[in-house]
Structures are given as structure tokens and as C-alpha cells.
Amino acid sequence: MDLMKILKDSYHVMAKDMIEFRRNRMSLAALFIMPLIFLIMFGFIFPSGNTQQHMPVGLVNLDQGQGSAEFIAQLETINKNTNYMQFTNFSSVDEATAKIKEGKLYGTFIIPPGFSYNLTQGKSASFMVYIDNSNPQSSMQIQQVLSSTVSGLNDIKAEANVLELSNGTNQPVNPQAMILPYVPNIKTTIPGQTNYFNFLAPGLMIMIVMMTVMTGIPEAISKEKEMGTFDGMLSAPISQVSVILGKTTALCARGFAQCIMILVLAMILFGVTFQGSILLAFFLLILGIFSFIGIGIMAISMSGDQASSTMIVNLLMFPMMFLGGIFYPIQQMPWFMQDISKIIPLTYAADAMRKIMLLNAGIGDIMFQIVVLVAFGVVTMAIAVPLFRKSMTR
Amino acid sequence: MTELNAIELNNLTKNFGDFKAVDDLSLTVKKNEIFGFLGPNGAGKSTTIRMLCTLSQPTSGSAKVAGYDLVKDSAKVRENIGLVAEKMIMYDRLTAAENLRFFGKLYALPKPKLEERIDELLELVNMQEWKHTQISKFSTGMKQRINVIRALLPEPKIVFMDEPTLGLDPQTTFSIRDIIRDINRSGVTVILTTHAMTEAEALSDRVAIIDHGRIAALDTPQNLKNMISGGDTTVFSVKIMNLKSKLVEKIDSLDIVTAVAQQDAHDLKISAKGNEALNQIIDTIRREGGNINSITNTNEFTLEDVFLTVTGKEMRDHANEKLAPISQRHGQTPKARVR
Numbered sequence: 152m153d154l155m156k157i158l159k160d161s162y163h164v165m166a167k168d169m170i171e172f173r174r175n176r177m178s179l180a181a182l183f184i185m186p187l188i189f190l191i192m193f194g195f196i197f198p199s200g201n202t203q204q205h206m207p208v209g210l211v212n213l214d215q216g217q218g219s220a221e222f223i224a225q226l227e228t229i230n231k232n233t234n235y236m237q238f239t240n241f242s243s244v245d246e247a248t249a250k251i252k253e254g255k256l257y258g259t260f261i262i263p264p265g266f267s268y269n270l271t272q273g274k275s276a277s278f279m280v281y282i283d284n285s286n287p288q289s290s291m292q293i294q295q296v297l298s299s300t301v302s303g304l305n306d307i308k309a310e311a312n313v314l315e316l317s318n319g320t321n322q323p324v325n326p327q328a329m330i331l332p333y334v335p336n337i338k339t340t341i342p343g344q345t346n347y348f349n350f351l352a353p354g355l356m357i358m359i360v361m362m363t364v365m366t367g368i369p370e371a372i373s374k375e376k377e378m379g380t381f382d383g384m385l386s387a388p389i390s391q392v393s394v395i396l397g398k399t400t401a402l403c404a405r406g407f408a409q410c411i412m413i414l415v416l417a418m419i420l421f422g423v424t425f426q427g428s429i430l431l432a433f434f435l436l437i438l439g440i441f442s443f444i445g446i447g448i449m450a451i452s453m454s455g456d457q458a459s460s461t462m463i464v465n466l467l468m469f470p471m472m473f474l475g476g477i478f479y480p481i482q483q484m485p486w487f488m489q490d491i492s493k494i495i496p497l498t499y500a501a502d503a504m505r506k507i508m509l510l511n512a513g514i515g516d517i518m519f520q521i522v523v524l525v526a527f528g529v530v531t532m533a534i535a536v537p538l539f540r541k542s543m544t545r
Numbered sequence: 546m547t548e549l550n551a552i553e554l555n556n557l558t559k560n561f562g563d564f565k566a567v568d569d570l571s572l573t574v575k576k577n578e579i580f581g582f583l584g585p586n587g588a589g590k591s592t593t594i595r596m597l598c599t600l601s602q603p604t605s606g607s608a609k610v611a612g613y614d615l616v617k618d619s620a621k622v623r624e625n626i627g628l629v630a631e632k633m634i635m636y637d638r639l640t641a642a643e644n645l646r647f648f649g650k651l652y653a654l655p656k657p658k659l660e661e662r663i664d665e666l667l668e669l670v671n672m673q674e675w676k677h678t679q680i681s682k683f684s685t686g687m688k689q690r691i692n693v694i695r696a697l698l699p700e701p702k703i704v705f706m707d708e709p710t711l712g713l714d715p716q717t718t719f720s721i722r723d724i725i726r727d728i729n730r731s732g733v734t735v736i737l738t739t740h741a742m743t744e745a746e747a748l749s750d751r752v753a754i755i756d757h758g759r760i761a762a763l764d765t766p767q768n769l770k771n772m773i774s775g776g777d778t779t780v781f782s783v784k785i786m787n788l789k790s791k792l793v794e795k796i797d798s799l800d801i802v803t804a805v806a807q808q809d810a811h812d813l814k815i816s817a818k819g820n821e822a823l824n825q826i827i828d829t830i831r832r833e834g835g836n837i838n839s840i841t842n843t844n845e846f847t848l849e850d851v852f853l854t855v856t857g858k859e860m861r862d863h864a865n866e867k868l869a870p871i872s873q874r875h876g877q878t879p880k881a882r883v884r
Contacts, residue, residue, distance in 0.1 A: 379632025
């Protein structure tokens, strides 16, 4: 059987599958609803990477001097810009710590007596910050906010002090340069603000394609087997490869439609930006499909019916979803999980997709990932296709 | 391989685990013949058809279809056959024309020729006006007509039909039988499986009665009937008002009786040998306290009687369900067991 005939037959199978799919309203609706649900669900349940706002924080001022009043005024001014904290005044330390124990406060400022006096005496004025670290996530956030706020306050005070000193000695100085002699200019790979979605969207696109193909292939084949239409195709003079190829292409089209939806939604709803080459991204999607499809075919070849093949596919898909570095960076996993991640093709596909979309990587930059995906695809297909042929004529 | 044979089976065997679905089957089907496979459910008819359509690999043995080896030249085999399987080969969401076009394209028919063929065949089954209607809106009979012409689309030399009239109304059944005769007249070899005796009798040039994956008898319907009528076998239909399974067992245990089949609550079919058969059967029934309502011996044999004689089994569609209550209570005699 020559290649042209195989390709032509694949096209017929694909066209037929597409018509069937188009006329099925339920699956057509699912095609659009699924990416939407995924994006919204994953977008909102995972910590977004932005700092939480309006964290309840107590203020206990035991000093009552001018210095502490000034300090609190500046604290509130700085906070007004960011609104990270929401202040409540307490008259005693006990009152504030009781609120912390109740979980109503994340932490509290305690300004001890003598704070203003120390300032006027040219000494460091120390104060206490009491933080609830029973919740590591919020304790880390409040610590970050506190330290940046306090360093801001220090800068203001230092600036005023330096000005005062320079006026006394009649030496004109730039107080900024005195207190911050080193100024880092931070430049990021991606211009502008980034958020968790920039990380999530590329991986999610790959994952949706993986799910569509890996669950779609066993479903499409077992449905035709159970309906009896498969016999019609296989008793015709066509290659089984055409059936697989045609069905895969039809599924790919669906996967692509979903990918575009995810991308557009992520851009509109979550401000994701696309930096790289769209062509390269699509090439990678096709490569991703090629690397996953073998597993789907193996599942249907080994099980025969839809229920058990779906089970096999789910068994493989869930670890892939969570260990493939879609939702969490792999580098943050413990070493043994990282090792498992390294044998999952999704890891490489998601990584490469992220590089293309966020870092404008060229084909040379993702060569390693491409090689791994091709190798994975070739190996699984080499096992899957003979297995499939055998299972068809059982 | 002589040019006269459409199909040759040589010791074809198919095992599913320990179960022998097709057991060492050897036969030839001549060109331009309507060949009937007759047997109860699970006899191995469908498995044989599936193997001959290259949908199932034989465990051992070989076969040639249209002159090509089933395993080595499976692509060539597929080019020459059409299949009407037990399940309809059609997509519900596609229209009649789309279904036919899809399958036609798999046979690489050129487009003008394909369209011409589709119209021609739709006309043959009187369904031109339904050309652009989705299959899901069709009745079972309409679906089957499309299903049959789908198999005929690429003008195959051999057409396999697995229970083509199962569950259809009489009108559609007759029209499908007409089509089968028509295509046969135009030179197509037809392999037909059925468990409807009348169908095998009405259509087939030759019939193979198969049971447990083996051929129990193979000849023309007429010869098969002569086979039992020419001998000393007689088939009796007996109506016994107080029929009990113990009585059935007793009759079956008689030496002269070759097979017994219970048709419903009161009716038995008994095939027996020898001149003394009638007397012995009546004696036995009376001795057991049976109340004979009527008894007839059939002179005009049907294939059904042949089947009963050669396999010891009842062939009618409803035999299984009617037998069930009694067999559940007391079990069946070994000879009359229906799988």
C-alpha cells in the first residue's frame, strides 16, 4: 500500500470524524467549555504570586511621643499606596496578642515606651513586630511586607537626617546617593508585569492537547468498535495506520481549537502575553501530540473496551498532570519527584512551550526538548502500532 | 486454486482461549453461488465470516478468498469483498449519501463513478428521496437497506452477509432477499449466514449446517431434505397437554429417537428412525401418563427438520426462550441441550 493511498484514506477518516463531531452538539459545547473551566479553575485556586492585600495588622503604641506619632503617620502613608495592610489600634500588647491567637490578626507592631526619646537622643529606636507564623504562607507575606515597609520608613528618616547634617556642614549632597549608593536596575526577560498565568498558560495548552488526544483516541476507536463501524473500515482495503492517522488528525484539530481558546482567554482574562513565534508553538503542539498518541493507542490495544482503556489513560494522565511541571515549577519539587518528572514527556513539552511563549526561544534553544519528545513518540509508537494491529484482528 | 472457487477453506480453526469457535473447517464455495451458513447462535458462523473478511486472524489453517490468501494477501482480499455484518456499518450522524461516499472513497472509487454508483444503488432500494437525510432518522429497515447497498458499492466479487434480515419487517426482508438474488444473478458470490431456515432455504444454492464450529451437513437444500426423507427418518409433531420435562427425557432416551426439541409448553418435535417409531413414541407417552392432543408426521421436510436431525437441536428463533423455564427447573437432556 503506497503512502499516497494511506494519506488519502487518513484524510477521508478525518473528514468523516469531523462531520460526526460537528453534528454532535454536546461534544461541540464541551470543546469550548472545558478549556474555560480549566483556565478559570486553575487560575483561581492556585496562589497567584501577587501579595495578598488588606492583611489585618495591629498597632500598639505604648510611647505616646512625637517620634512614634510621626512613625505611624509615615507607616500609614506608605501603606496607602499598596494597601497590603489594614491597621487596627490596640491600647495594650495583651489585647493585640489575644486577637492574633483568635486568628483575627496576622501580626502587630508594638512601639515600646521611650521610642521617641531614643530618636531625639540620636539612638536607634527599636520596636517590636509580633508575627503569627502558624500559617507559613501568610507569615512569609507579612514579613516581606513589613521589612519592605520598614526599610522604606528608614529611607525616609535617613534622607531627612542626611539633609539635616549636610545643611549643618554647608556641604550640598544628594541624600539618595548617600543612603543608597548601590542602585540595581532590574530588567526581566519578559517586559512588564508577569503573573502566575504566564507560567500556567503554556503548560495548560500542552496539557489540554495531551488530554484531548490521550482520552480521545481510545474513546474514538472503542466507540467505533462497539458500534461495529470499525469492521466496515477494516474490511475495506485501507491500512490500519490510516485509521489511526485520520482519527489523530481529527483530534488534533480539536486540540488546536482548544489551545487557541486557552491562549485568547488567558490573554483577555489574565493579561498573559505571547512573546515567541506562533508557528514554533504550533510545531511543538504537534510534536507533543505525536509523543502522547502512542500511549493512547497502547491503552486501547491492551484493554479492548472503553471503560478499561479510560482507566489506564487516567492512571497515566494524572501523575503526568501534576508532575509535568504544569502547575508548580519542577525545581521546587523534592529531588525524587524531580527524577520522576524527568521521565514524563509532558515536562519537556511544557518546558519548551513556556520557553517559546515567554522567552521567545528559537528552535535551537529547545533542541533538547524536541529530541526527547521525538524519541518518546518514536518508542511508544513502535510499541503501540504493532500492538494495535494485533488487537484489531484478535 | 481453480477459477471456479470463490472461497476455499483449509482446516480453518479459531480458538478463543480453550473454546473452539471454529473447529477445523474445510469447504469450498463456488463462484457465483449463494452459500448459506446455517446454525444456532454461537455455532461459529460469525467468527468464520470475520476471519474471511480479514477482521480476525485464524488460529490455524488457511483460506483463500477470491483467489488470494487470507493472511498473506489480506489487502487484496479486502479489495474483492463486501461485508454486511451483524451490526450495521453506518454512522448515525452522517446522511445516507455521506455514509456511502465515505466507504466508497476507502475503495478508491473515482468521484464521478462513485456518485453514479450511489444514485444507482439508492434507486435499487427505492431510497433516492432519503439521500440527504441523517441515518439517525431512519427506521431499522431503511438503515439495513442502506447498510446492504454500502457493501455493494465497490462492486465486490464476493459479498458476506451476516444475518442480513435479522429483526426486519417482512416487507424489508423480502426486498433484501430480492437484492441478494439480483446481485447473484449479476455474477456476485454471496455468503449468507442465518439462523432462519426459511431464508437459507429460499436463497441458498448450497447450505452448510454448522454446529460447535464444525460442519454437520453440507449440500443443496433439496439434497439435504432428501437425505432425511430418503432414509427411514420421520419427524413427528406431537401436542401433549400435560407435557413435563421428565417425559421429554424419557422420549429422548428411546433408541429409535435421534432428536427431541420442545417448541413451546405443549409441542414437541421428535425425529425418529424405523417403522416402529410412531408406536414406540405413543406407548412411551401413554406409559408416562401423557395426554396426547394431536400427532402428525411430516412428509414435507424443511431445512428445520434437517437441522433437527443432524444436530439434535431445535432451530427456530424462539426455541431458546420457550425452552428456558423447563430447562431451568430440571435441566435438559444432553442431546437436546441448546447453547
